[in-house]
Every structure is written in C-alpha cells, then in structure tokens.
Amino acid sequence: MTKYIFVTGGVTSSLGKGIIAASLAKLLQARGLKVTIQKFDPYINIDPGTLNPYEHGECYVTEDGAETDLDLGHYERFLNVPTSQANNVTTGRIYSHVIEQERAGAYLGKTVQVVPHITDEIKRRMLLLGQTGEYDIVITELGGTVGDIESLPFIEAVRQLRWELGNNDCLVIHLTLVPYLAAAGELKTKPTQHSVKTLLEYGVQPDILVCRTEHKLNNDIRKKLALFCNVNINAVVESIDAPTIYDVPLNMLKEQLDKTVLAKLKLSTKNEPDLENWKAFLGRLKNPTNEVCIGLVGKYVELPDAYKSIAEAFIHAGATNETKVKVKYIAAESVSDDNVAEKLKGLDGVLVAPGFGERGLEGKLTTIKYVRENKVPFFGICLGMQCSVIEFGRNVLGLKGANSFEMDETTPHPVINLMEEQKNITNMGGTMRLGAYDCEIKKGTKAFGIYGKAKISERHRHRYEFNNAYLKDYEAAGMIASGFNPDTGLVEIVELKDHPFFVAGQFHPELKSTVVNPHPLFVSFVAASLAHKKSQ
Secondary structure (H helix, E strand, O other): OOEEEEEEEOOOOOOOHHHHHHHHHHHHHHOOOOEEEEEEEOOOOOOHHHOOHHHHOOOEEOOOOOEEOOHHHHHHHHHOOOOOHHHEEEHHHHHHHHHHHHHOOOOOOOOOOHHHHHHHHHHHHHHHHHHHOOOOEEEEEEOOOOOOHHHHHHHHHHHHHHHHHOHHHEEEEEEEEOOEEOOOOEEOOHHHHHHHHHHHHOOOOOOEEEEEEOOOOOHHHHHHHHHHHOOOHHHEEEEEOOOOHHHHHHHHHHOOHHHHHHHHOOOOOOOOOOOHHHHHHHHHHHOOOEEEEEEEEEOOOOOHHHHHHHHHHHHHHHHHOOEEEEEEEEEHHHOOOOOHHHHOOOOOEEEEOOOOOOOOHHHHHHHHHHHHHOOOOEEEEOHHHHHHHHHHHHHOOOOOOOEEOOOOOOOOOEEEEEOHHHOOOOOOOOOOEEEEEEEEEOOOOHHHHHHOOOEEEEEEEEOEEEOHHHHHHHHHHOEEEEEEOOOOOOEEEEEEOOOOOEEEEOOOHHHHOOOOOOOHHHHHHHHHHHHHHHHO
C-alpha cells in the first residue's frame, strides 16, 4: 500500500520545501523504494504558464506538456524520474474542475462549498499518483506558508487524510525557520513554536520538524522545540545552510531524516542508501580542475530563478567536465553595437536564453553577431535559436528587415513564423507547442556528434517556428538545419559550418538535464568554452 508524506512550510516562504522534499525522496529512492513528489500550489492561476518569470521564476515543462512550478525541476534533477501534469496542482485547477462539475449537475443541486467539495477534490488529487500502483511513497509539497488564507483548504484536506489513512500510512513534515539574532547571539525557537501552534489550530500535528538555520542546533534547542511542538527529539531535524543544494541529501542522511520517516511509516530501515554516484558527482563538483565564465544573455536576469534549469544544467555539465562554470547574467537590453565587445569581454562562451516578446531582442541579435564573427562558442535556446536565425538572415543573407512574426507582423522576411495551427488561437494559457517531441538528426553534423544518435526527444514551449520557405538559402550560406521533427518537417536544431561551436535548438534541453544524466548539449558547450579559453 502506498504511503503518503506531506511537507508544509512555516514562518516564511522560500525556505526550500522543494529541496527538502527532493532530498528525502532521493534518500528513500537510494534505499530501493519507488518515490514520486507532487506540488500543490495555492495560487488561482490554472498553471504558471501565463505568469511573468519575475513573479514565479521559470515555468518548468514536463514530458506530457504540462506547464508547472520550478520545484518539479528539482524533483526530476534529484530523482532522474520524469514528472507529469498530475505532479503539479493549483487552486485554480481545483476550483475550475469543481465549477465545471457543478455546471454539469454532478452535485445534484447541493450547495457547493469549500468543505467538503473543494477539499474532496484536493484529496482526490493528492491520492491519484498513489493509486497507480507505481509508487511506494508519494511526497506532497504544499506551496505557501501555514497561516496564508489561500492554503487553508489544502491544510484541511491533509487533516482529513490523516484520519482516513491512519498514522502508519501518512505523516506530516513541517519545514520552519530558526533565526539567529546576532545582537543576542542566539538562535530563537519562538517563530517555529508559533508556526506549529497555527498548524495545530487547523487540526494538524506535525510528525517531524525540519529547521532551516544558519547555525547548528544544540541539544537544548532541540529539546525545547520537541517539548513545545509535541514531537520526539529525534524528529527535530537540522537543515543548515549548504554550499550547494546537492549537499542537502547528505545533510539529511546525517540527520537520519530518512530513518525517522521509515520508522514512523513502519517500513524497513535495513537497506542503507546507495549514494555512490551522488557522492562521485559532488566530488567532481567541489574539486574542479578548470574554470570557465559563460555569459547568459536574457531579459529576466535580475531574477536568476527565471533561468533555474539552465543554471542547474551548467552545474551538471561543469561537474562532468571537472570545470567550475561561472555564469555571468547580462541584461539583453543593455547590449548595443557600441558596448558589445566590452559586455562580452573575458567570456569563454555565450548562451542566449529563451523568453517571449520584443524587449531585449536587438541586444540578443547584437550579441549573436559578435560571437558568430569572433568565433566565440555560442549556444541558443528557443528564442535564442530564433534570434540566431534572424541575425544570420539580416547580416549574412542580406534579408533587410528579417524578423520573427512574433516581434513584427509587417516584416518583409518572416524567417520565424507562426505555425498554422496557432493562427486562430485566442487563449494564451496551455496552447503552445508543449512537451516532448521527436527530433531526427542528420549524420555528419555537429549535433549528431554531440548526441551520438540520430533519434532524440526534447521538450518544447513556444508558438513560432523556423520558416522552411527560407531553408535552402540558409543552408547554401552555411547555416545548417541539423535536426528536424519527423512528423512536421519543422526545424529543431541549427548550427554553423565554419564555427568552433555555434549550435541552437528550438527546444529546451535544460529541462532534461539531471545529476545522473547531464545534458549532452550543455556538456559539449562547456567543453567547447573550455577549449576556447585555452586557445586564447
């Protein structure tokens, strides 16, 4: 029978519930258990697809085309197991479903209320993945902070489920903050006490406390927390700030979080977790023999979380190359013809990031022209790929005014155009080309050398495509389309013949990079950047 773990947060947001959930899942998985993680978000958007990255960080896309919370990226990177639409549920999706049911007459004229109708729907979705029979344990992370108005129905659903499932099949982990007051020179437990008190008011007693802290918790603090929060002292777990998120599973192992969980769920603790690969990865990550500096040119650079998966993919690729990758974030709008050489000075490689809309477009084009002409390794993702096509059209093929139809509907040369099936769409949410699509790679190309195979699958999130009417002109001038979708003939990858590394993909390779399987495009790009640095 599937067991359920709920992870709640208190005191403040951004304490790292997703990392704790992913770390616990990693430890349980390393013991041979089948684990998945789901995220329940209390906002009313149906999904994060229409949210500005400044509001919510990046939008993570799953294999089945769901636009989800960036925490699902952490789940996949830690566990190396794909997530799906079922792994991310928002208040908006819950209410939308209940209202549709009401309109269809499913409630037989009853007054539809938060309890039981909304909470029943939340519970149904919390149990869905467990009912597939694929998992031993389902970990559910509840977004937001205990005490938020919008998270109340989720806490109530957890309260009901605890009664229905029983103590041995369900437990609650509460992640909280134990702040250090420098003036007093001590850690303070009061915020945690208040947070647990709030949870108790809603009828939920946490089984385990995970305490985020900058300083080690001594035994007295642990005793105090155990006493005031009704938990065993061995269920007070220290989560001290770590140099990298990939240290957290080992920190949780030291704190015996996995053993405490297994004991409470009446599961065997005989198998010690096998973390040899994880430790080997950490060894390479922490002991690099080289260093490269890569520029990331984008429009949301003030919030690095907008490019979270790219930053993590560089960490995976850097460890594979035993190279520390320093990412320099450059605002696309700040790049011009006058300052491009200065802005990109000292960079060993340049990545032009994905995004939507016209802001920063000219800066991206200027950047690409510079790296193309100066033979600096270049990697373009999604809009970055489209920009490389526009730049090449304007400056090599002489197509004056070449542009994407997205940016200029009157362009004489729409080298990036809208897909036919996208032309009549009015709803913006969930209507793009989303999720995994096949790609066939031409033999003899750089892309084929990188992947080492002709058939791949990558995840997408876009509306616009390379306009195949211009394909012959591009290939004649030296920009090769090396990857195509076999069903539609749409261009997936472009590369330059006479350049040390100039590769751009219409898809998002960063979404598939994990600790166990670093993405080959990132690995090759870091290697090319290192070679460029050594040749200078």
